[in-house]
Amino acid sequence: MEHRLHLLVCAGTGCVANRSFQIKQKLEQEIIKNGLQDEVKVISTGCQGFCERGPVVIVKPGDIFYQQVKETDIPLLVEEHLLKGRPVKKLMYKPSGKEPPVQKMMDIGFFKHQRLIVLKNRGRLDPENIDEYIGFDGYLAMEKALATMTPEQIIEEIKKSGLRGRGGAGFPTGLKWEFCRKAKGNLKYLVCNADEGDPGAFMDRSILESDPHLVLEGIIIGAIAIGASKGFIYVRSEYPLAVKRVKIAIEQAQDYGLLGDNILGTDFSFSLDVIQGAGAFVCGEETALIASIQGQVGRPRPRPPYPAESGLWGNPTNINNVETWANIPGIIQKGSQWYSSIGTENSKGTKIFSLVGKINNTGLVEVPMGITLREIIYEIGGGIPNKKEFKAVQTGGPSGGCLPKQMLDLSIDYDSLTKAGSIMGSGGMIVMDEDTCMVDLAKYFLKFTVEESCGKCTPCRVGTRNMVDILEKICSGQATLDDLDKLEFLAKTVKSTALCGLGQTAPNPVLTTLRYFRDEYISHIVDKYCPALVCRDLIEFYVIPEKCTGCQRCVSVCPTGAITGPRSQPHNLDKDKCIKCRACYEICRFDAIAGDAIRIKSGEEA
Amino acid sequence: MKKLKVGDLKKIRDKVQKTTNLRKSQSRAVITVHMGTCGIAAGSRQILTRIMAILEKKKIDDVLVTTSGCAGFCSREPMITVEVKGEPPVKYGDLTEQRIDKIISQHIIQGNLVKEFVLALGSERTY
Numbered sequence: 001m002e003h004r005l006h007l008l009v010c011a012g013t014g015c016v017a018n019r020s021f022q023i024k025q026k027l028e029q030e031i032i033k034n035g036l037q038d039e040v041k042v043i044s045t046g047c048q049g050f051c052e053r054g055p056v057v058i059v060k061p062g063d064i065f066y067q068q069v070k071e072t073d074i075p076l077l078v079e080e081h082l083l084k085g086r087p088v089k090k091l092m093y094k095p096s097g098k099e100p101p102v103q104k105m106m107d108i109g110f111f112k113h114q115r116l117i118v119l120k121n122r123g124r125l126d127p128e129n130i131d132e133y134i135g136f137d138g139y140l141a142m143e144k145a146l147a148t149m150t151p152e153q154i155i156e157e158i159k160k161s162g163l164r165g166r167g168g169a170g171f172p173t174g175l176k177w178e179f180c181r182k183a184k185g186n187l188k189y190l191v192c193n194a195d196e197g198d199p200g201a202f203m204d205r206s207i208l209e210s211d212p213h214l215v216l217e218g219i220i221i222g223a224i225a226i227g228a229s230k231g232f233i234y235v236r237s238e239y240p241l242a243v244k245r246v247k248i249a250i251e252q253a254q255d256y257g258l259l260g261d262n263i264l265g266t267d268f269s270f271s272l273d274v275i276q277g278a279g280a281f282v283c284g285e286e287t288a289l290i291a292s293i294q295g296q297v298g299r300p301r302p303r304p305p306y307p308a309e310s311g312l313w314g315n316p317t318n319i320n321n322v323e324t325w326a327n328i329p330g331i332i333q334k335g336s337q338w339y340s341s342i343g344t345e346n347s348k349g350t351k352i353f354s355l356v357g358k359i360n361n362t363g364l365v366e367v368p369m370g371i372t373l374r375e376i377i378y379e380i381g382g383g384i385p386n387k388k389e390f391k392a393v394q395t396g397g398p399s400g401g402c403l404p405k406q407m408l409d410l411s412i413d414y415d416s417l418t419k420a421g422s423i424m425g426s427g428g429m430i431v432m433d434e435d436t437c438m439v440d441l442a443k444y445f446l447k448f449t450v451e452e453s454c455g456k457c458t459p460c461r462v463g464t465r466n467m468v469d470i471l472e473k474i475c476s477g478q479a480t481l482d483d484l485d486k487l488e489f490l491a492k493t494v495k496s497t498a499l500c501g502l503g504q505t506a507p508n509p510v511l512t513t514l515r516y517f518r519d520e521y522i523s524h525i526v527d528k529y530c531p532a533l534v535c536r537d538l539i540e541f542y543v544i545p546e547k548c549t550g551c552q553r554c555v556s557v558c559p560t561g562a563i564t565g566p567r568s569q570p571h572n573l574d575k576d577k578c579i580k581c582r583a584c585y586e587i588c589r590f591d592a593i594a595g596d597a598i599r600i601k602s603g604e605e606a
Numbered sequence: 607m608k609k610l611k612v613g614d615l616k617k618i619r620d621k622v623q624k625t626t627n628l629r630k631s632q633s634r635a636v637i638t639v640h641m642g643t644c645g646i647a648a649g650s651r652q653i654l655t656r657i658m659a660i661l662e663k664k665k666i667d668d669v670l671v672t673t674s675g676c677a678g679f680c681s682r683e684p685m686i687t688v689e690v691k692g693e694p695p696v697k698y699g700d701l702t703e704q705r706i707d708k709i710i711s712q713h714i715i716q717g718n719l720v721k722e723f724v725l726a727l728g729s730e731r732t733y
Contacts, residue, residue, distance in 0.1 A: 085675055093728075131618060131622050132625065135622030135626040136626050140615055140616070264612045265612060545701065579720055
């Protein structure tokens with residue numbers, strides 16, 4: 001007998017870390033205990049997107065959404081919902097405030113405002129089972145391309161769809177394919193770039209984990225169009241679950257004759273392998289990635305020649321990002337007209353963002369191009385936690401820029417973001433609240449690129465290093481206004497002279513914070529004041545005697561013995577011994593009896 | 607494994623369609639079996655099993671079967687609610703396996719109410 005209920009347990013990396021494998025096991029045990037094994041089926045799926053609320057379990061049909069499920073909740077869930085048909089309210093998502101729990105996914109703001117193309121199968125199929133993918137019309141686009149279209153027609157369709165590279169630069173995909181198809185050479189390669197390196201970004205990992213066959217299908221269609229016979233998926237080895245699922249998917253596709261010789265009985269042959277990278281940020285740059293696959297040190301080289309003419313071992317090579325490949329089957333299946341009806345004039349389709357930082361609903365979101373930052377942050381993201389003010393959002397990771405409050409209504413598309421000084425990037429979106437110092441943030445991102453710079457070209461190797469030195473001077477209150485000019489000059493020079501994308505975009509966090517938060521730089525330099533009370537050399541901790549009840553919680557956490565005082569009397573804080581570790585400040589805010597008796601000051605008041 | 611040929615993919619897809627339909631939540635009708643303590647005591651589990659067996663046998667894959675708690679009218683259990691898309695929900699009571707057969711062939715397949723077992727049409731008023 002067919003099952004009447006399917007329980008979809010999220011097995012993305014986030015939920016797995018929160019014990020979703022154990023939850024699945026416990027569910028299966030309880031289901032057998034209640035004799036429901038013929039009626040109810042438990043399926044592991046890929047990331048369902050709402051990582052903040054993991055582990056997540058969805059019951060189909062009905063779309064009942066359970067969140068933060070613990071193993072101890074399972075007996076109740078099975079007995080109440082599966083046996084008696086009464087959904088369990090206490091495991092449902094509750095929005096902030098006193099609103100009642102919401103049971104259906106579509107009633108939750110986080111899901112309601114998303115539109116899925118690439119992630120359409122997330123959370124609804126088992127990524128390790130090719131039959132389930134086929135059941136959701138999988139590989140039919142590939143069959144259509146192979147059986148009914150010429151390579152030129154496929155390329156034309158992709159060109160007309162308006163799809164642009166999702167890796168960050170936004171180059172038109174169809175055009176890129178055409179260059180490679182027309183390039184001279186009998187042996188052509190395809191590469192899927194899964195070397196996702198931006199801090200806080202996990203779009204590509206999640207696609208590979210939740211729907212690996214979709215990426216495979218996109219690559220095979222690309223191979224038919226370009227005439228490639230060999231492909232590589234270049235994925236960082238820090239993504240073990242993605243690597244595992246992609247390898248399983250490749251094996252299953254080979255078994256079915258969807259990869260390998262004579263695909264679907266035609267004379268088209270194509271093989272695909274996984275290459276694991278060591279996780280260097282620069283290897284996301286296409287020429288460095290090619291070097292890495294060839295077994296050389298991952299360093300970029302000047303272009304031209306572009307990989308489309310001379311890539312892997314000197315042969316024409318087409319490289320696209322995971323999300324780009326994952327868009328292909330939908331376009332072939334439903335047509336370019338359907339695809340280009342979504343999005344804006346010059347940016348078509350949807351984009352996936354990993355929404356992280358100071359935001360209530362951390363997770364993975366897919367939205368149509370042209371949506372505003374405000375909609376993503378407030379409608380989907382649920383706003384800023386702890387009643388703090390929104391300050392800025394960083395798009396595009398260390399290569400992107402920081403956009404302030406007045407840009408909240410900016411349309412999210414390639415051109416608007418570039419005009420605002422940021423980039424689309426691969427889709428990292430880090431939200432910051434009023435407690436973030438923008439100078440410190442610029443320093444953080446720049447330090448990341450300094451560490452990841454391969455050192456081949458001088459602007460990137462020396463220029464970014466000098467920029468960090470200046471930023472450190474500013475944060476410690478030692479800088480002059482001349483330094484600020486020097487910083488800006490250096491940033492512009494590095495941007496225009498570095499060899500590859502890493503160096504060319506590294507100054508973006510500095511340039512955008514200078515553009516939108518120049519005041520903050522100036523107050524660090526002139527007033528020796530850090531408005532967000534973050535930069536250690538410019539702040540000072542003190543006790544408000546009237547508020548302090550002498551509970552001694554701060555005394556016990558202070559690592560240097562800087563706070564002293566007898567019980568029940570206001571404590572003393574010795575500034576010379578204080579290392580500004582914030583331990584006393586944090587404990588006084590949340591755990592102390594008085595609360596809020598330890599404060600931070602900066603600038604003149606310090 | 608036998609390698610697939612052009613056209614074979616659709617066969618696999620149709621084979622797993624039942625699974626995917628359940629998850630797509632696209633159906634023309636929903637049958638809800640009321641399974642409160644009262645319903646279970648009166649035999650709603652057999653009713654549920656019977657419904658699933660008939661749908662399976664008749665290869666009906668666009669009707670969802672789901673369960674819910676007590677509908678409040680405990681003395682008339684076992685009860686089911688049949689909701690055909692676009693029509694008001696219909697509650698049937700005092701069910702037996704034979705009555706289920708009739709409801710499925712008449713109501714679900716042919717679209718006609720089985721008047722003699724109908725308890726009520728529509729839903730209760732809620733705030």
